[in-house]
Amino acid sequence: MDIIALLQQALDASNKLRDLAKKVGDADFKMLVADLHSALGDAKLESAELKLKLAAAQDQIALLQAQVKQKAAGKPTYTSEGVYSFDGETGRFCTSCWDVGERQVRLTSMSPEFDFAGKWKCPKCKAHYGA
Numbered sequence: 001m002d003i004i005a006l007l008q009q010a011l012d013a014s015n016k017l018r019d020l021a022k023k024v025g026d027a028d029f030k031m032l033v034a035d036l037h038s039a040l041g042d043a044k045l046e047s048a049e050l051k052l053k054l055a056a057a058q059d060q061i062a063l064l065q066a067q068v069k070q071k072a073a074g075k076p077t078y079t080s081e082g083v084y085s086f087d088g089e090t091g092r093f094c095t096s097c098w099d100v101g102e103r104q105v106r107l108t109s110m111s112p113e114f115d116f117a118g119k120w121k122c123p124k125c126k127a128h129y130g131a
Contacts, residue, residue: 004051007044014040070104083107083120083129092129094122 014037021030076084076098083092086104097105107120107129119130 003047004044007040007047011037011040011044067102070102076104081119081130092120094125094127094129096125096127097122 014033017033018030018037021033024030074087076086076093078095079085079092081092082095084095084098085091086093089104089106092107094103094105094107097103103124105122105124108123110117110119110121110128118128121128
């Protein structure tokens with residue numbers, strides 16, 4: 001079960017205790033129930049913040065793992081067409097994206113009507129190649 005759901009159950013029980021405290025009339029008991037309710041509310045907020053931080057950390061881990069995998073793929077080879085190729089990969093890759101950020105971005109073919117601009121275009125940085 002989710003920690004937030006458990007805290008919500010505890011808050012619901014705390015609400016019932018607060019309703020009972022109204023009937024009891026003991027000031028100390030009412031104060032304890034109010035403190036309990038407040039602490040549970042704070043715990044619920046904190047757990048929600050921790051879930052957000054965990055999700056962000058998991059995204060960062062995935063990004064770093066992708067970067068490590070990319071580095072393990074090896075260095076590119078500069079081709080006579082003015083683009084990069086990688087061992088074990090098909091297609092042509094953007095030199096600009098690799099040189100600046102070590103991002104392995106596969107180039108897309110341009111339609112024949114736009115041959116004057118080049119044969120390939122990078123979908124990330126919009127660079128043209130093979131003019």
